[in-house]
Amino acid sequence: MWSVNLKKINLVFLLFFLSLLLLGDIRDITAEEVIWNQSESKITFRGNVEMREEKFQLFTPRMVAYMKEGKFKKIEGEDGVRIIREKEKIRADTFLYVLKDRKLLLGGKVVIERNEVNLEGESAVFDLGKDQVILKGKIKMFWKNASGNKSSEKDR
DSSP states (O other), rough: OOEEEEEEOOOHHHHOOOOOOTTEEEEEOOOSSEEEEHHHHEEEEEEEEEEEEOEEEEEEEEEEEEEETTTTEEEEEEEEEEEEOEEEEEEESSEETTTTEEEEEEEEEEEETTTTEEEEEEEEETTTTTTTTEEESEEEESSSSGGTTTTOOOGG
């Protein structure tokens, strides 16, 4: 196992790493530190991690990518995650991105913000192939500005 500071990364490693990203829909990953454990076929990204994919951006303090035959198979994180899509923002405690299935599995407290509506649940499946999010477990729905459903605090 070895550690690489992205500021000191050499060009050969950078070109090899970028070629791995091009194998999937991941456009790029940035982090303050990368630890590549070749014997376990995993790469750990730490510090202000941002992953840009075709349909979303993901932000997390730390994530681990598992590889097989030079390709990412799954990516996971347990330290909280924010996902930004065109029409919504999603927050969760944990995530597992299974690249083959094109699904993001979210756990812990999951919050989905879309327009003026917030949804909360215990887990969610974000199916990138179908472009849908399925929220599960004790679902709570509320409006940021409740004026359409009940009086807002300004009206009281």
